[in-house]
Amino acid sequence: MRFIFEQVRVGGDRNFGYLLGDREAGEGLLVDPSFDPEAMVARAIAQGLRITAILNTHGHPDHSNGNARAQALTGAPILGGPGHPGPLERVLKDGERLALGGLHVGVWQVPGHCPDHLAFLVEEMAAGLTGDLLFVGKVGGTGGDADARIEWDNLQRLLQEWPEHTTIWPGHDYGARPSSTLAWERATNPFLLCREVEAFLRLKADWPSFKAQFGLK
Numbered sequence: 001m002r003f004i005f006e007q008v009r010v011g012g013d014r015n016f017g018y019l020l021g022d023r024e025a026g027e028g029l030l031v032d033p034s035f036d037p038e039a040m041v042a043r044a045i046a047q048g049l050r051i052t053a054i055l056n057t058h059g060h061p062d063h064s065n066g067n068a069r070a071q072a073l074t075g076a077p078i079l080g081g082p083g084h085p086g087p088l089e090r091v092l093k094d095g096e097r098l099a100l101g102g103l104h105v106g107v108w109q110v111p112g113h114c115p116d117h118l119a120f121l122v123e124e125m126a127a128g129l130t131g132d133l134l135f136v137g138k139v140g141g142t143g144g145d146a147d148a149r150i151e152w153d154n155l156q157r158l159l160q161e162w163p164e165h166t167t168i169w170p171g172h173d174y175g176a177r178p179s180s181t182l183a184w185e186r187a188t189n190p191f192l193l194c195r196e197v198e199a200f201l202r203l204k205a206d207w208p209s210f211k212a213q214f215g216l217k
Contacts, residue, residue, distance in 0.1 A: 007179070028100070080118070110133050112148065112150040133158075167179060
């Protein structure tokens with residue numbers, strides 16, 4: 001097994017797509033190809049990978065609008081979470097493990113930002129793809145307090161269940177860096193520094209003023 005991991009700037013609102021692969025097996029996955037599936041497929045071809053599946057962290061159009069084109073180029077099935085709004089060949093369930101050559105990609109169902117949201121963990125490499133759940137220095141938007149409480153629970157779950165050294169690869173380039181680690185986010189992300197959910201809700205409500213106070217984007 002030789003791990004291939006590419007973070008691709010696909011356009012939109014600073015969206016990221018991802019190419020994962022095992023070079024020895026010649027197999028790859030696309031995650032959230034969205035605005036530029038052609039570029040992502042070109043990278044797979046350059047790496048000598050056959051795309052075996054197209055994964056979505058969630059079904060919002062800015063993450064899934066490249067699905068059909070990516071599928072036309074690769075013939076690969078489209079996989080997403082329960083409640084995904086688009087056509088899928090298979091619905092992924094919490095706790096599934098997808099084989100990718102000699103690698104395994106774990107599936108976490110983590111609603112809050114939206115009902116169908118998933119996060120993926122490449123287990124052998126401790127690489128976590130968090131979509132719009134966890135960004136560098138912030139977290140995903142929510143529609144109200146009920147959704148924010150669900151998001152809080154799922155963030156706590158990742159903090160408890162993912163290895164501390166997990167690298168964090170978000171769905172957008174919204175932070176000071178394009179990636180992070182779980183340990184770094186635990187120590188610096190203001191939302192993860194909240195000790196309980198009520199403080200988390202207050203920070204969400206006060207986020208515009210918090211950003212202005214500390215010079216954040």
